[in-house]
Amino acid sequence: MGAWVFTGYRVQHNKARGPYKGGVRYHPSVDLDEVKALAAWMTFKTAVVDIPYGGAKGGVVCDPKRLSSGEVERLTRRYTAMIMDEIGPFKDVPAPDVGTDAQVMAWMMDTYSSLKGYSVPEVVTGKPIALGGSYGREEATGKGVAVCAREAAKKIGLRLKGATLAVQGYGKVGYWSAEALVEMGCKLIAVTDAGGGAYNPKGLDPRGLKEHERRSGSVSGYEGAEGISNEELFQLECDILVPAALENQISEEVASNVNAKIISEGANGPTTPGADKILYEKGVVVIPDILANAGGVTVSYFEWVQNLNRDRWPLETVNARLEGKMVSAFKAVSDLAEREGVSMRTSAYMLAVGKVAEAQSQLGLFP
Ligand code: GLU
Numbered sequence: 001m002g003a004w005v006f007t008g009y010r011v012q013h014n015k016a017r018g019p020y021k022g023g024v025r026y027h028p029s030v031d032l033d034e035v036k037a038l039a040a041w042m043t044f045k046t047a048v049v050d051i052p053y054g055g056a057k058g059g060v061v062c063d064p065k066r067l068s069s070g071e072v073e074r075l076t077r078r079y080t081a082m083i084m085d086e087i088g089p090f091k092d093v094p095a096p097d098v099g100t101d102a103q104v105m106a107w108m109m110d111t112y113s114s115l116k117g118y119s120v121p122e123v124v125t126g127k128p129i130a131l132g133g134s135y136g137r138e139e140a141t142g143k144g145v146a147v148c149a150r151e152a153a154k155k156i157g158l159r160l161k162g163a164t165l166a167v168q169g170y171g172k173v174g175y176w177s178a179e180a181l182v183e184m185g186c187k188l189i190a191v192t193d194a195g196g197g198a199y200n201p202k203g204l205d206p207r208g209l210k211e212h213e214r215r216s217g218s219v220s221g222y223e224g225a226e227g228i229s230n231e232e233l234f235q236l237e238c239d240i241l242v243p244a245a246l247e248n249q250i251s252e253e254v255a256s257n258v259n260a261k262i263i264s265e266g267a268n269g270p271t272t273p274g275a276d277k278i279l280y281e282k283g284v285v286v287i288p289d290i291l292a293n294a295g296g297v298t299v300s301y302f303e304w305v306q307n308l309n310r311d312r313w314p315l316e317t318v319n320a321r322l323e324g325k326m327v328s329a330f331k332a333v334s335d336l337a338e339r340e341g342v343s344m345r346t347s348a349y350m351l352a353v354g355k356v357a358e359a360q361s362q363l364g365l366f367p
Helices: 032-048 069-082 102-116 137-156 172-183 206-216 230-235 252-256 273-282 295-308 315-340 344-363
Strands: 008-014 020-027 055-061 092-096 164-168 187-193 196-199 240-243 262-264 285-287
Touching: 008 020, 008 032, 008 092, 020 032, 020 069, 020 102, 020 295, 032 055, 032 295, 032 344, 055 069, 055 092, 069 102, 092 102, 092 295, 137 172, 137 240, 137 262, 137 285, 137 295, 137 315, 164 172, 164 230, 172 187, 172 206, 172 240, 187 206, 187 230, 196 230, 252 273, 273 285, 285 344, 295 315, 315 344
Parallel strands: 020 055, 020 092, 164 187, 164 240, 240 262, 262 285
Antiparallel strands: 008 055, 187 196
């Protein structure tokens, strides 16, 4: 077998508020501009939920679905070795993102620890529980997406019981958002992924659908459901829409056909700037990514704190603290939006940029 060459990146955007923090993406469409944008979003996301981190992101151009586990392991170890001097528990702390998971984090931790000569669990978050991962990290992003949707529903007087839900993307974020919202009383009526879609106005079982997706590789073909395209999903008459796939899914054209009342952004950057304006003018409540999906990095922070203290919190503690962080961040963003008469995205940035700028100017410039 010849040597394979992959291209990988780690971008560090800002560290005024603490060590760089952000996931690592394995996907064929990764490029430097995307990783830069994702790193900047992390800076503002950690500021919105007020955790002491900056922002960073990593990515490797590859298709993990077409690689064997051994190939993903070797790629991960080489990538980690190559960014060895750039990362560290007080410098830059990677985590999972699209195409990576707890196993990839275990290999990153092991490579870093082996080269250091001692165990350093706090160098990455989103690890398996056995290696110092936190209870509740796997489902944290989806839970946060759901908590934000619930708070928005309260504000507009929408009852969650029986509220209809459509989800784009059924990976970690899409699945756990659906689980959490169905538990709150919502009815999941449509899901799409890269391989197709499933639609059933009587309701889909999120767990059954996930099992089907694990077995067959897609939500498409689920028992009792009709097929549905992305385009149709975005146009559905539904209460809550969760885009949980990749960037730029809701374009201006898509936005003008959206019939949802609330959009809770599970993905990073799913809505284009032009579409965002259209949705605001239509009165759709858009909970921006840097708030809606911040539950993941929040529990990453809890994991890092537990690792540094060589401690383990019970699941109830993690969930209660996550809930507290998300509810107060939602309130801060939504109160400011009302006071200033702007969208929640604008107010989230007003808060976040303000916090980063304050930290930056108090630090001053050295040398
Ligand atoms: N990749 C996730 C995000 O975009 C999580 C990052 C983290 O936990 O550091 O927020």
